[in-house]
Amino acid sequence: MNEIGAEVDGDIPEDQLNRAIEELRGALHEEDKRPQEKAKPERPASNAAVIMNIPVEVQTVLGSADMQVSELMALQKGSTVALNxxxxxxxxxxxxxxxxxxxxxxxxxNDPSRFGIKLTEIITAAKPA
Structure with a gap:
């Protein structure tokens, strides 16, 4: 038996076998020093399908108005707010x-009691509203 407990074929000189074992140990030691590549988690077949199911809030901004707090507090049912x-x-x-x-x-x-928005311009570089 050699120094790691394995049986040795009598045809290989023991010193050559021991050198080979030391080289193997050195190579394994170097392998241990290398950063291990982490296994990447498996991704779903289609990330697009996941993204397409994310809910978003869509709003239509008809306009806005600036007013003083006193004007805001004076609003009542039937008041009209002038938009910009x-x-x-x-x-x-x-x-x-x-x-x-x-x-x-x-x-x-298909429903004249409701309204919608007909898009006339798509804004490529989305900017805050």
Whole structure:
């Protein structure tokens, strides 16, 4: 038996076998020093499918108004708040707080009691609304 407890074939000189064992130990020691590559977790077949199912909040901003607190406190049922946009001007479409498009208000064909937005411009570099 050699120094690691394995039986040795009589054809190989023991000193050569011991050198080979030491080289192997050195190689294994060097292998241990290398940073181990962590196994990457398996990814779903399609990340796009996961992303497409994330809910987002879509808002249409018809306009805004600046007013003093006293004017705000004076509002009551039936009061009118004048917005900073005029009839026919485009409205902003905002997703999760970022303006992504502009459009015009339209009445839905299949339900005239509701309205929607017909997109007229897609904003490529989304900017905060």
């Amino acid at each position: 946009r005029r009839i026919g001007e485009p409205v902003d479409v905002v997703v999760n707080g970022r303006r992504i498009a502009r459009g015009e208000i339209t009445v839905l064909e």
